[in-house]
Amino acid sequence: MSAESNPMFTGHDDNWWRHAVIYQIYPRSFADARGDGIGDLRGVYDRLPWLARLGIDAIWLSPFYRSPQNDAGYDVADYRAVDQLFGTLDDFDAMLERAHATGLKVIIDLVPNHTSAEHVWFQAALYAPRGSPERARYIFRDGRGDNGEEPPNNWHSVFGGGAWTRVEDGQWYLHMFDTSQPDLNWRNEEVRAEFDDILRFWLDRGVDGFRVDIAHGMIKQEGLPDTDHHVGLGEGSHKGPMWDQEEVHDIYRRWRRILDDYEGRRIMVAEAWISPQSRLARYTRPDEMHQAFNFDYLLTPWRAGALRDVIDLSLANLAAVDSTPTWVMSNHDIVRHATRLGQLEGQDPPDEELGLRRARAAIMLTLALPGSVYVYQGEELGLPEYLDMPDQYRQDPAFFRSGGSERGRDGCRVPLPWEAESRGYGFSPTGASWLPQPEVYVHYAADVQERDPESTLWLYRRLLELRRAHGLGSGRVEWLDSGRDDVLMLRNGSVTAVINFGDEPFKLPTDRRLISSLPGRDGHELLGSAAAWLVEVETQDLSMANDPS
Known part of the structure; x- marks a missing residue:
């Protein structure tokens, strides 16, 4: 399919990222073309026409680099190679070429905070003496105590446990995540130059941008002081000497100059768990990144006032730096929103039917907002979280490092159901699947929803078409008085x-309705936990219709 044959393709747009809908692909769980139970780049290639039909503008691929896979690829051993689990560089190039021909941009994940412990640099550091150039690429320190037997400070890993591991000669290295993910020293010019080259390697191949993992964590406060504020990423805080240090912005100014040297608009989006919004907005100043994920929006509960507040705050803070917002409801690190939104206070498990109903309404709010939207694979099917996955199948290091007290993130990473009647729900030609799929997936499979015009899949397709037709991504928000809180x-x-x-x-x-989140509801009443889009509705008419007098 050529770009011109894609009905959603609009040609050259230098500011495409300001209003794009970007679809996150978690490669190992998207589509398996080879039959080994792990999704691969050929699987992505095969499904690109399906994605184009959905109506998105770009895809974002989670890591596919060479890796021992201790953290599902976020432990990178070689930033310039494709892991054999996912295919080859030729497979990547073919996928990229087809995506562009289909009218889709391609963003890839960049993991600069840490490498794998199997990276050649870290292996060299283990065998090098204290104070060597090899160790200077990472954060090695002597321990505390009479014999250096205590860690250099009291920092904790985001995955649980301590953030330091001792090596044979007695020094310690820092890992804000798993022990197999040593943190790089971003005050080292050799590290900075290496990543300059890594950026150019993928830009030369034609990628359209990078999602930067842990973008707020690459610089640590000088002296690595103890902290009394231990916080996980999901709590959205910039507090602590390991997060949101001022020098991190120098890195992104340097990278922006590299991206701007290339034809077409190549972009960066920050994964930065930071509050308040005013600090997050600083990552998207004109000479730094183009976007930052709006996790405040993702974490806001199902309450009208709370969501209006976070939308207003986001728009105001980003306007101050001439940037545009991103809106995201789920990703590979968070419980799927169709399940989160079905969680009622004091109730366990969540209400699956209510969660899906609210999720359908939530996407209608999200896609009505100006800016760009990130869609996590499977949310267009309304997939719930696999909450009760048996522990023997779990693979997330957060589950093991917490001693099982944290479920981990496996439940949102389960391979997609493509065909209800096929083995493994069509994820793999052999039926193999690296994580088990729940039986309820039979009701959510893509082929089942293709045949149902009232399905969540068709709701997404219609909304995305309407969003583009009405230019909502480039619009502005005007709040109207509904007469109800x-x-x-x-x-x-x-x-x-x-x-x-x-x-x-x-x-x-009025009956001037475009679309409703509830199947078959075309009357004049909007039921609870539901949404509708209308055209040219007068404010006073809406207020009068809900006036109890």
């Missing part, structure tokens, strides 16, 4: 979005 109503251009967070129905005054 539990109903959000916003206008973006010619579209008015109404989201009912409550239980009581909300009266819609």
Whole structure:
């Protein structure tokens, strides 16, 4: 399929990233073409026309580099090679070429905070003496105590346990994640020059940008002082001497100059768990990154007022640096939002039906907002989290380092169901699957939803088509008065979005409806946990329709 044959392709757009819908592919769980139970680049290649039909603008690939896979590829042993699990560089090049021909941009993951312990640099450091250039690439320190038997400071790993491991000669190395992921020393010019070359390697191949892993963690405070504020990434804090240090911005200014040397707009998006929003916005100043993930939006509970507040705050802070927001509801590190939104206070397990209902309404709020939207693979099918996966199948290092007290992230990484009646739900031609798939997937399979015009898949397709047709990604938010605290109503251009967070129905005054989140509901009442898009609705009509007098 050529770019011109893709009905969603709009040609050259230097500011494509400001309004794009970007689909995250977790390669090992997307599609397996070779039959070994692990998704691969050929599987991505085969499904690109399906993705183009969905109506997205770009794909983002989680790591596919050579790796021992102790952290599902976020422990990189060679940044310029494709791991044999996923194929070859030729497979990547073929996938990239087909994506571009289909009208899709391609963003790849970059993991600069740490390498794998199997990286040639770290192996050299283990055999090099203290104070050597090899060790200077990482963060090695002498320990505390009479014989250096205590770690250099009291930092904890995000995955649980201490953040330091001692080597044979008595020194310690820092790993903010697993022991197999030693942190690089970003004050070392050799490290910076190496990543300059890594960027150019992939830019020369034609990639359209990078999602930067742990973008707020690469610089640690001088002296590595103890901290009394231990915080995990998901808590969205910049506090602590290991996060959000001022010098990290120098790295991104340097990288931006490299990206700007290439034709077409090549972009960077920061994974930075930072609050408040004003600090996050600093990563997207004009000479730094293009975007940063809006995790405040992802973490906001199902409440109208709370979501309106975080939307307003995001828009205001990003406008101050001439940037645009990203909106994201799920990713490979977070419980899927179809499950999170079904979690009621004091109730376990979550309500699957309510969660899906709210998830369908939530995407209608999200896609009505200006800026770019990131969609995590499977959310277009309404997939729930696999919460009760048996422990013997879990592979996330967070599960093991916490002694099982943390479930880990495997439940949102389960291979996708493509065909309800096939082995392994069509993920692999052999039925193999690196993580088990729950039986409920039979109801969510893509082929089942293809045949159902009221499915979540078709809802996404219609919304994405309407978002593009009405230019919502390049629009602006105007809040309207719904007359109720539990109903959000916003206008973006010619579209008015109404989201009912409550239980009581909300009266819609007109039949000028574009689409509803509830199948077969085309009347004038918007039920609870539902949403609708309308065209050219007058504010006063909506207020009068819900006036109890």
